[in-house]
Amino acid sequence: MSEMSVGSIITNVEFLCAEEAVSKIPNKARMMVGGFGRSGIPEYLLETMIETTEIDGLTIISNNISEGSNLHHLFMLGRIKKAIGTYYTTSKEVVKAYRENRIEIELLPQGTLSEALRLGGSGIPAFYTPTSAGTELAKNKESRMFNGREYVLEESLTAKVALVRAHKADRAGNLIYRKSARNFNPLMAMAADLTIVEVDEIVEMGELDPEQIVTPFIFVDVVVERGREND
């Protein structure tokens, strides 16, 4: 591809500094946040959000709220009203807040969460899964038999905003991830109206192998390079 044709390609993706990017997040937003353990959490975006905005009353969709992360910091500041995820027992503070009615928690099996995100971004509003059939987590949910086995009806998940952590973006907004930091990030990128991605590095178009791109730019709205004040 010649330099001239590369220069003439413009996608919908904006390249902003973190402060500009997080200023787009509406107050009381329903927001997805990537990460598993301490891997793949968009720490820089969360940190900037904590420092430069007053946003609170958030509903956070994430696997958990890992102690030591900026998501946990956001929670400790009382800015998370509700959490939808799979595992909260690793944070004593979250458990305490739940007991004191300071946070609402909706628990999903991890495979149900990940599929609800994938399908939420795929235009499919609900799905049947064998997971949780006959357990307390399926108590108030519809179920149905297929081929002699019970399946639970689960609703897909969408959100106003997704904060995503990727490794590299090209100037079009295509993304690649790094190792197990990928986890929920590509799924959340698909499932939100406004997908803001933090990356280690922005590279020129053509530098990422089209065969290797995990999230095509169509799912991305804003890209922020970590540690960059402005683009």
Next chain:
Amino acid sequence: MTDLTVKRYIAWRAAQELQAGVVNLGIGIPTLVADYLSPGLVTLHSENGILGVGPSPVPEDEDPDLINAGKAPVTIQPHSSFFDSSLSFAMMRGGHLDATIIGALQVAANGDIASWAIPGKDVLGVGGAMDLVVGAKRVIVATTHVTPKGEPKILSKCKYPLTAKGRVDTIITEYAVFKIRQSKLYLVEKVEEISFEDLNQITEAPYEIGGNFKTVVREELMHALS
């Protein structure tokens, strides 16, 4: 035996169930199973998006972007791949894993398992346990025979909230190996160190003796192990 020796024996015995294939190991005793698997024959899956988990790295090679489901640093192998959580759970729920070895709070003679919640306590964590147990071709429970308080864990019916119904294939403890077939519990192996009378004392569930039942000497196996 010390607690660790008991756990190591259970892990070693569980590893003997796995000849080859793709396996997901749960947290706790199951994590120790990795130390006893035949290298190259069993591939480990991690729910956070790794197929082909390698051993723990030396501290200077730790990478915060390369962790297992227990959040511990790991390495990869020549055949490893990375993928998102949805594809990872497709492998689990979709019946692509040959086996999983997991811990349990309670297991019932009909194959029900309870491993994630205790009645009267807040239920705030389920993680990937339900998908794993629902989807793996073979569910092997590796657990101590009784709770730390000495209460039986192998019951005629689970009293704790279920993780899944009727999914357990094999139960491995420091005293015995049970198989579950057509919702019935069969004893297939007992260590010589415990009498039938004592075993029955700590096994609440009724069981039958399996056709291929054998007695092993745990002391000898442990010796070979160390």
